[in-house]
Amino acid sequence: MIYEKQRLPLLCIGLYWFKNCKNFLVLAFLLVFKLFNDAPSLPMILGGILLFLLVCLIFAVLSYTRFTFQIDQTSVLVNQGLFIQKQTILPFERIQTIQENHYFYLRPFKLAEVKLESAASSSGEAEILFPALPLALIASIEASKKAAATPQEPTAQAASGEEPTNNYATVFSGEETANPPLETFTLKFKEIFLFSITDFSVFTLVLVIGYNVIDNIPNLFTYASELQQLGLLLGAALLLGLLILFFFLAIARNLFRYYGFTVETNQQQLLITQGLFSKRHQTIPLARIQGLSVEQNLYRRIFHLSSVKLLLAAGSSSESDDTVYLFPILKEAQLTETLARFLPEWSFQQTALVKNPRPNFWYFCRWPLLIGLLVVGISAFFFWWLALIFFVFFGSFVLSSIWRGKIQGYQFLDNHVLLCQTIRGLTKVTAYLKKNKIQDFTVTTTYWQHKKGLGKSQLTIKTEDTLTESKLFYFPLTEAEKLRRWFLS
16 A cells, blocks of 8 residues: 655755765855956855745755655655656565654654665665655654564554654553563663763874974074964964863763663563753664674773674664764673674673784784884984884874773683684773674784694675774684684584
8 A cells, every 4th residue: 555645844945955065165255266366356155145045945845745655564765866757665574774863853743864774775875865754654653663573473563553753762662562561771861971071083183283282392492582382372372272171172072972871672672762952863673783892991990981883784774974882981891781682682691702822023013013113213314203103103003902902802702602802002902793794704914823733714704895804813723713613614
């Protein structure tokens, strides 16, 4: 049964208009500078702006009128395209992810942006994108997807003939399904703040640049006049002020992004809700989780905190530049118990990690050590402060390589789940991989490494449009054989 064609809410004309203005703004400026070599008059400028806004509005109206959709009991059909008409049919049982973005400017109208993704979706690109839909219609799509996954269990709404509700928690309600009780994890404000200030990249950038500015001011003062000294002080103060502002803006960005972060599960799928100005709901079936990555940088290691990321199959994640966290920050003491509650089919009980009993640290640190000595030696002839920066940079790589040799290892948690621990930069990464999600297993070795019984073991899983690899460097070949047998069993 195919229902009649529907159109988007009229507000979408404004959304299309704003998008067109943003996309063609640079092109419009280039065209103005090309046409008007001399300074244009005020009426010409105003006329050009009005013409630009009018053209964007015309294209917005055309985009709106050319976008129609139909929703029946089995699929979603969308027709769109300004000059080339494109028709997309997406059956409900093929939908992997329904992502909702509740932007602050849509909330007063009870609307939300909706992305429908399947396994065929490209990274960061939804199969179907609705700029805005009513919340009741979104709830209806959620219910139809759920009914397609479990057709033998019709929902109570369908039986009673009630209108769909816009309460997203009902999708996970134990009253509507025979699933185990709902599990919920909520991130508190102080935990979001702690997650933000222990962000390794932001804190390190401010620390390194700030240190070099303060350290070099006395040397520059020696060769500068009083006026130049005042300029140096003002420039250094401005730079440090901008760095501090950047630091606080980065913290504010995380606070806005992860405000109200909540994870719910009904043992079949996860519902992740987050955001202050842009409220985002993301549904992820548990079957689409390829693996987990538990990461702990140096700062979070001090506080015994970790972050848990989801490694998802294509069509299950959000924007390509956005990491999907299961738990942005979590105490180490709560890690195993919390993971077991949300992913009961996975095994997380650790016993003894299998490590290299006699790691050859020369293999791990030889390249950063040799390259670092060469670069530091050359730069020392020109600028001592540049040599110091390179010394710290390559020194951190040497220490990271030695740390990797001491800490890397693996463990069979059961016949289906493998734990692989290694170091990436200055972050400890513990990957949980399911055997049926691993794409391939390879062992690489050289003649001299083979004589010492060493090689590189690599397990690869498919995430989005890329391959995520877990590697054990210069690991005993006897252990690689055990990994191979487990992978083939």
